[in-house]
Amino acid sequence: MYNQKLFRREQLKFMAFNLIAFTIIFTLFSIIIIGQVRSTLYSNADRELRSFTERVEQFESNPPNDAFDRDPRGPNPRIIVIHWSKEGKILNESEIGTTLFENYFSRYTLETSTLGDITNLVIDDTYYFRSLLVNDTSVGSYTQLLINTDAEQSILDNFTRLITWFAAIFILLSILASYLLSKRMMQPIIRSWNKQAEFVENASHELRTPLTIIQNKLELLLTRPDVRIAEQIEPIALSLSETRRLSKLTSDLLTLARADSAETQLDTQLVDLGHLLLEVCTPYEEIALSQDKAFLLTVNGTIYVSADPVRLHQLMIILLDNALKYTKAGDTISVMLTNRDQKPTISVSDTGIGIQEGHENQIFERFYREDTARTRDTGGAGLGLSIAKWIIDAHAGTIQVEANRPSGTTFTITL
Ligand code: ADP
Numbered sequence: 001m002y003n004q005k006l007f008r009r010e011q012l013k014f015m016a017f018n019l020i021a022f023t024i025i026f027t028l029f030s031i032i033i034i035g036q037v038r039s040t041l042y043s044n045a046d047r048e049l050r051s052f053t054e055r056v057e058q059f060e061s062n063p064p065n066d067a068f069d070r071d072p073r074g075p076n077p078r079i080i081v082i083h084w085s086k087e088g089k090i091l092n093e094s095e096i097g098t099t100l101f102e103n104y105f106s107r108y109t110l111e112t113s114t115l116g117d118i119t120n121l122v123i124d125d126t127y128y129f130r131s132l133l134v135n136d137t138s139v140g141s142y143t144q145l146l147i148n149t150d151a152e153q154s155i156l157d158n159f160t161r162l163i164t165w166f167a168a169i170f171i172l173l174s175i176l177a178s179y180l181l182s183k184r185m186m187q188p189i190i191r192s193w194n195k196q197a198e199f200v201e202n203a204s205h206e207l208r209t210p211l212t213i214i215q216n217k218l219e220l221l222l223t224r225p226d227v228r229i230a231e232q233i234e235p236i237a238l239s240l241s242e243t244r245r246l247s248k249l250t251s252d253l254l255t256l257a258r259a260d261s262a263e264t265q266l267d268t269q270l271v272d273l274g275h276l277l278l279e280v281c282t283p284y285e286e287i288a289l290s291q292d293k294a295f296l297l298t299v300n301g302t303i304y305v306s307a308d309p310v311r312l313h314q315l316m317i318i319l320l321d322n323a324l325k326y327t328k329a330g331d332t333i334s335v336m337l338t339n340r341d342q343k344p345t346i347s348v349s350d351t352g353i354g355i356q357e358g359h360e361n362q363i364f365e366r367f368y369r370e371d372t373a374r375t376r377d378t379g380g381a382g383l384g385l386s387i388a389k390w391i392i393d394a395h396a397g398t399i400q401v402e403a404n405r406p407s408g409t410t411f412t413i414t415l
Helices: 002-061 098-103 150-223 229-260 273-290 309-325 372-378 384-394
Strands: 079-084 118-123 127-135 142-148 269-272 294-299 304-307 332-340 343-350 398-403 409-414
Touching (some): 002 079, 002 118, 002 127, 002 150, 269 273, 273 294, 309 384, 384 398
Antiparallel strands (some): 079 142, 118 127, 127 142, 269 304
């Protein structure tokens, strides 16, 4: 319940982060696009204004009879020229034209703070101009050049509206995308969290059982302080065996924990597989014989691989331990090394009790045991094959399990 709330809160946090990121990206994108369109639209008008000013300056330094007659292109008819007196009075009412002047410019006052800069000017909240004010002593004090940009402004308004709509729609869509993304991002976290919790629970359970046995046996011994050790062999032996079990379990847990944190590095070197197998199998051959089981080791040729010999040794011990654990007297255990399809392949088969059909993948899961009661007797905690799988994965190899006909199991490792 608490976890659910925690996951929900984290998911909401992820969602908020995603949403903020999307919104910032869309907003920046819109601002840049609108800015670009705006400068492109106005650039033509601004160029016209600048070139007109150059002509005014030329006129000032070298006044001809008619300044505009000298330029073969003549003045741009879109440009309105206003000459201002020092006191802010329009000097060329008649040039501007009565309609324009009376309707618009008679109420317009001179603004000198933008001298030399091209600015936007809105008259009557309806008509848009680009405006450039320059010093001009030849006619009055200042000359203001205006160019009507209603068409540009209308394109810009439409475009801004369009982009705003699109940005709004994309931001709305990004709420959905953020939700789905955050949900997806949380899935592996939830999965590994649950796995970790399950692992800790299983590990504690596995540790508790031998500890309880040891505690009970020791308490029992304490109640009889006068009894001789020779008479208490059973509780002492059991405690010892449970201690060994605990020690194996903790070392397995440590191996897996280190494997999870990628702390364990492989010490890779060139390994003679036949030699390694001979070394690992020799003691098992003796144990098998002592249990009336046949043990066969076949090595086809000399095969070298680049691997960590300590880990390969550990892997073989896991498989051979299992082969011994899950076979009875009269069964056979065979280990074979071949070079199948140019790949070094080791197979460990037995004619023992075998694995239930359909459980072939589960046996590699941590703490998985085919039959808890059965494997408790054999001393396993269900960690051996998970470690084997990790070793194989670390070597970029494969491990497969199949039924050995008519009975038993075959593990095939390819390196
Ligand atoms: P355990 O320590 O319990 O043997 P493992 O991870 O090594 O744990 O194996 C997981 C389970 O796979 C075992 O409990 C057992 O049921 C099954 N298993 C593994 N090897 C064999 C085998 N050679 N024959 C039959 N069952 C096996």
